[in-house]
Amino acid sequence: MCGITGWVSYDSDLTQRRDILDEMTATLSDRGPDAAGTRVRPRAALGHRRLAVIDLPGGTQPMDSADGQVTLVYSGEVYNFTELRTELSGRGHRFRTGSDTEVVLAGYLEWGEAVAERLNGIFAFAVWDDRSQRLLLVRDRLGVKPLYYQLTRDGVLFGSEPKAILANPLARREVGLDCLHELLGQTKAPGWALWEDMREVEPGTVLMVSATGSRTWTYWRLETIEHTDDLDTTVATVRELLTDTVRRQLVAHVPQGVLLSGGLDSSALTGLAAEVLPRPRTFSVDFSGQEQEFRPDELRATADAGFVREVAAWVGSDHRAVVLDARQLTDPSLRRAVVGAWDIPLGLGDINTSLYLLFRAIRAESTVALSGESADEVFGGYPWFHHDAAVSADTFPWLAFSHAINTDRTAVLRKDLRDRLDIEGYVADQYSAAISAVDHLDGEDGLERRMRVICHLHLTRLVRALLDRKDRMSMATGLEVRVPFCDHRLVEYVYNTPWSMKNFDGREKSLLRAATRHLLPDSVVNRVKSPYPTVQDTSYVTALQRQVADVLAGDSGAFALVDAEWARRAVALDAAAVTGPVRQGMERVLDIHHWVDIHRPVFTF
Template identity: 30%
Template structure:
């Protein structure tokens, strides 16, 4: 795994500063501590940090074609590079290495912008074509690898694998985007293509950008999307056999490495499935890594051990202190943008543990999005059954009033916490789904932001992001629709961002077989009833895995990485919360309503309400602003 950086003059051929390129490249040293390289000529500057995985003795970047006319910097892995190399050799291209980077060079020469159609893998890369005087940026289909870019006022394009790469350039805009702030405080992350700064963007997953010197605007293309095209009818037995075959294949192609390889093993269905497939594909024991917690309600290590024992893995385990909040500023540094998913803390620790044993780790990310495995999928479909039977003209006023009247009872048993459900039933389907995944409500954000911030928002609400994807979705099935929204927002903006930054902080490459695009395409075409059957999510996945995993692993309540935020804010982080949010800090920025911030802190400290999600988002926002030098 690696990091890329670069500058490209869209108007002429200015000479770029080698020291500036070096600074941008070194800002991501952690992504590739093995080697670093740069390429400079009039009008273009490319940088690369390398974590050596395949073809350790060669494959250095930036890499040029034999005639020097094409130069590439690349972050990721192309899993079918050997087959592509043979195809390209048959077409007359000569190879000097046995690495996947060179395949990208000659695929560009052979197929141009359509080269991405031929790649199976995770990637973000930039190709400079001297003859065309062009720069081509591409990102993998699901957004596993990140790519940031900005076009500056002087016609200069800057790009990199992390926002801190661009921040090393003095010309990078540092004006906060109010729309991104609305999205962040709604979702806990900033969905693409926005970033925290106006004028700086993330390249959409499954998209390319083509810049040609002298042309006023780049050409943006979407080269892939999940289709949800239904399969021909088959028996459940046929589908379970096909699922295992396809999963095994997706795992198999990701086990190629010339460095130690292993897998995360949380004890959940998805990571356990990956370990089961790995164990069946190799004769040596699989290296597995698990994180445990010193609080039983957050600990899944017993289930991880069940799988490790069944497949006799080399199992490495570490117990983490549940009060592991000292990482807060470390996370702000690695994530650059505000990021409020508190499971980033244990994810950082499991990557740290894994790197002590392996250089490449497989993960089970993507299983919940593919197979409707989140609780919110069940809740949403239960609510949809009611929404579909009551017209919006009746449902909106009726449940809206009930939701407004019903008290917010965080202290009460779950069966009495009906306020959120009533509010959801009053909304449209898409608005209700946003409500179910949001860390703050529309009402809370209305109160949280200052008058000047509301003026800057000009009425923008984060639901517009969800509506955009819903309007362009290739399906109108209610379950498939929210899965599609998840793939475009939560998976890319939260899950994959979390794992990329946490793993790269430790120079660990993470591969995600359940997000193999062939596998995702096939799963999307399964009937929704094969994903969510009644109240059982991941129905077909679990049925398929019954011969491979214990029932105690397959059929138990989902836990996930929990963090005791509520207790932290009433204990060890109490003073920091006051200093960073209520008594200065964010209260003085002008973006927030000072009195409301103080009210949030006071109500949480007293136990009157649990505002831990909102307070954590505010705390991480403040830490990120400080880290990025924004006041």
């Protein structure tokens, strides 16, 4: 994994602007702590920060074709690069390195932009072709690796993260009322990037920029295909796909590990990894005293720690539990690092800060880790998949299911902003657009039709937000996290499996449970879904109140958005009386405070 950035200008000589490219590239140093490189041509300047994983001495970037006419900057991993290398060698290509980067470059030289269709992996890359004077930006199918761009008067700026684009003086730092709709609505609108005029290259999409303008096209989308396999064959196929995917994703020239929460998803990956690695490293996160004093809530029925220990013993992993306390999690410098890593003030609080600390601890021992992200979206694991009111709601089901994070996200805003923001209308419009993209089979109706819609919403909307979170928190620590459940072959196959099979035993994730139960203890096979943990120590809430009070006492730019009276009421509450929504609101206030201070946005409302 790496960070990429660049600048194309058809009316300037960028050889005179190398200093700006260096500044853009430097913003991505956390994504690539091992090396930096730039290539500057009159019309195109490309920058790269490297996290070395495959072919440590040979994969340096930017990488040029043998004739110097084509330059590639690339972030990600291609898991079928060995097969592609063999095919390309048979077509006359000669390789100087053992890296997957050079395979992508050779693939472009052979197939042009169609190379993306041949790649199995997670990637975002840019190709500057001096012969045609055009730039291609390409993103993987599920959107695991981020890629942003901002069109300029005579070209484009791009980067793995918005901060790389914002480092260029041409970039606008404006945030308007429309920008806030998605920040608060949280529908993961395609292409949204918070900043005015900035966009995200959509998953499965190619953006081409030339002297005459730009255009985009989609090379992959979820297609609806009739599923003809019976249940036994379906379970066996899921098992085969998962086994092959994990085997492919455990190829690296650096230490590797597996994230283990004690749930079905991560435990299944751990079991599959143990079939490849003799003693896999596993890592979990927990909070001081949480196992002894755990209190079930609307999403979490059981604590993770006991299940983690059982799985680690079952597979014989080399396990490390990263145990955090409220003092660590409320360190303002930690929150600032997390907000700076994501460039967006989402207000997820300890769900993000603890993940960042977990990844930092893993990075001290491993460079690559497997994660169970997206299994819930693929196999139907969230509680709202099985909640009648959420299933039948005329909106995104994760917004219809009540929990602390999913509350009135406008509550902390100034009243004049709340009055002008029609969040309900925005969400309704996004929902209509999202469901219109779903294709159905002839004769598909009733529950099957509705569940296809819900599965499609999760795989094209919600999963993208969660993958972005995983990427930002991991890459901010220099850790590469791979996500086997995002293999497009598995996604395509399971998406087209009827809901009656996905739920054949009356449980969530029936197919995944059946395909991997031979690898796991019965306690984990039968465990009810439990999301990522959150700290329950009341001292955490007290620290939030103290920090919000400090923001109130200072001259914070956050109050361009935040209702100071709401913040005062939250601070005045007894800590034991603070509800989940109020706690979440304080997290948002503090994130906004740091975000404004870091990025200095210009508000245009």
